Amino acid sequence: MAGSGRHGFIGTCLITGASHGLGAALACELAARGHRVLATARRAPTELPGEIAGFDYMQADLAQVDEVAALADWALAESGGRLDLALLNAGLGFYRPLQAETAADIARVLQVNLDACVHLAHALHPALSGGALGLVGSVAHKGAAGMPVYAASKGALDGFGRALAEEWRGEVRVRVLHPGPVATGMSERAGRPRGAIDRFFLSPRAVAAALLDALSAPRGADRQVISYLRVGRRGLWRGLVPGRR
Amino acid sequence: MRVLLSGGASGLGAALLHACMARGDQVTVIDAVPDPQGAPEGPAGGLAWLCHDLGAADPVAWAQLETALVDRGPFDLVVLNAGISATGRFEHIPLADHRQVSRVNLRAPLQLAMVLQHRKALAPGARLVFVASLSCFTGYPGAASYAASKDGLAAFARSLRRPLRQAGVVVQLLCPGPMDTPHAARHAPKRAGRERRMPPERVAKLVLRASPRRFLLLPGTGAHLAALLGRIAPRTMTRIMGRVLFDKLKQQGR
Ligand SMILES: NC(=O)c1ccc[n+]([C@@H]2O[C@H](COP(=O)([O-])OP(=O)(O)OC[C@H]3O[C@@H](n4cnc5c(N)ncnc54)[C@H](OP(=O)(O)O)[C@@H]3O)[C@@H](O)[C@H]2O)c1
Numbered sequence: 001m002a003g004s005g006r007h008g009f010i011g012t013c014l015i016t017g018a019s020h021g022l023g024a025a026l027a028c029e030l031a032a033r034g035h036r037v038l039a040t041a042r043r044a045p046t047e048l049p050g051e052i053a054g055f056d057y058m059q060a061d062l063a064q065v066d067e068v069a070a071l072a073d074w075a076l077a078e079s080g081g082r083l084d085l086a087l088l089n090a091g092l093g094f095y096r097p098l099q100a101e102t103a104a105d106i107a108r109v110l111q112v113n114l115d116a117c118v119h120l121a122h123a124l125h126p127a128l129s130g131g132a133l134g135l136v137g138s139v140a141h142k143g144a145a146g147m148p149v150y151a152a153s154k155g156a157l158d159g160f161g162r163a164l165a166e167e168w169r170g171e172v173r174v175r176v177l178h179p180g181p182v183a184t185g186m187s188e189r190a191g192r193p194r195g196a197i198d199r200f201f202l203s204p205r206a207v208a209a210a211l212l213d214a215l216s217a218p219r220g221a222d223r224q225v226i227s228y229l230r231v232g233r234r235g236l237w238r239g240l241v242p243g244r245r
Numbered sequence: 246m247r248v249l250l251s252g253g254a255s256g257l258g259a260a261l262l263h264a265c266m267a268r269g270d271q272v273t274v275i276d277a278v279p280d281p282q283g284a285p286e287g288p289a290g291g292l293a294w295l296c297h298d299l300g301a302a303d304p305v306a307w308a309q310l311e312t313a314l315v316d317r318g319p320f321d322l323v324v325l326n327a328g329i330s331a332t333g334r335f336e337h338i339p340l341a342d343h344r345q346v347s348r349v350n351l352r353a354p355l356q357l358a359m360v361l362q363h364r365k366a367l368a369p370g371a372r373l374v375f376v377a378s379l380s381c382f383t384g385y386p387g388a389a390s391y392a393a394s395k396d397g398l399a400a401f402a403r404s405l406r407r408p409l410r411q412a413g414v415v416v417q418l419l420c421p422g423p424m425d426t427p428h429a430a431r432h433a434p435k436r437a438g439r440e441r442r443m444p445p446e447r448v449a450k451l452v453l454r455a456s457p458r459r460f461l462l463l464p465g466t467g468a469h470l471a472a473l474l475g476r477i478a479p480r481t482m483t484r485i486m487g488r489v490l491f492d493k494l495k496q497q498g499r
Pocket of ligand 1: 023184187
């Protein structure tokens, strides 16, 4: 999926959660690298930001099992059954203690962050042969006192990708990429109060570029953290080598 | 002592149930199986068997369960043990099975922990034990959704540890290796050495005797060793699991 696709043409990529934040930045970066982008998110096409408006887009709520199935059908049809990359980035979470959780929100977070990914990987498997599956996790996958349910969903995604990477090795490249804090507004929407720490959040564009580099590198660990070190190193490299994107 | 167990009909849950009844605890079991076949005799009221399908989201059934738990609590020891698996090639396992694994092994214990907290059903000083798996250290190709659910549980337990300690509750994570239970017999590759699996009674004893100062409970030297190797060389460990388990499952056409 680097530069040109596996069959000599520019590849087709599906990206979930493409309407906002990191997903929007990933979609733009994929298009800039010459890929055809199949974008999806929950909001209506009329509510998409300008930079996404030109992409092939399907509105689907990943919290609804039947809509996940319809999304898989759409991606298979649109790609002619050949996907170079499925990048499963859509996610949500709530910054709050277990005491403040509800059964419906627990179910929703697990469905969107984990079960929808399992579903899409299952349904898209035949189309991904020779391509790549990218799962966007979070550094919270190791546990986070402020958001236990979100941490559980991302921990589960990590374990899922770890197993699947081994199962599909040599057939589909599976990588789990765990971003550090990204300035997408997600964490405020999740209920975390803004603070001085926000200044240290990474830009979605920089994270998107580093994440795609990590995904397209032929060698690399199945599970990688995409945080300061990684993003910073890429920035430094770009500064040192003129003309490098 | 008041004990709450999820999954008590077989395996580790049944072993825990017997051990708790033998020492005179008042035990409450949540299980999908209605009939406590072979459930140990104890004093009247010593055992309450709550038949509940943990894979279902039915709010009415959950509300009934909540009421029953409040009646029987507050609990001094809770072991969230109920779990199922689905083994074979990920893409060959029906999606419905993956979904059920996620619901029973992950969504249900998260919701149970939430309910126990909402309803103040954890006694001061209580221990809340999540039963994960050694796969949290090794990875588990050939059981991708199972591995996911157990890693999710581990992340959840790690997240709750500090906040619940402040509320006077001890959170613990049990990561057993292969046990000699019907679950293992169903999901391990055929001819996988039974003699190397640990009897669930030994794991149950470890859980009941565990010091509240420990977070991670690893039964046996083998589990300690595998966890250590998994920490030092996680990739190699998953590769080995792929060779030892997944390749065998594939050969057996699963
Ligand atoms: N921001 C961070 O600091 C951070 C750190 C680590 C990991 N991550 C992970 O990175 C990914 C992207 O995060 P972000 O910060 O870019 O989040 P964001 O700005 O909140 O965007 C989330 C995206 O997911 C989509 N989405 C949410 N619920 C959905 C549903 N039910 N059905 C379909 N799509 C749904 C949203 O679509 P609509 O807006 O159209 O509903 C949106 O496109 C997530 O998986 C997140 O967990 C973020």
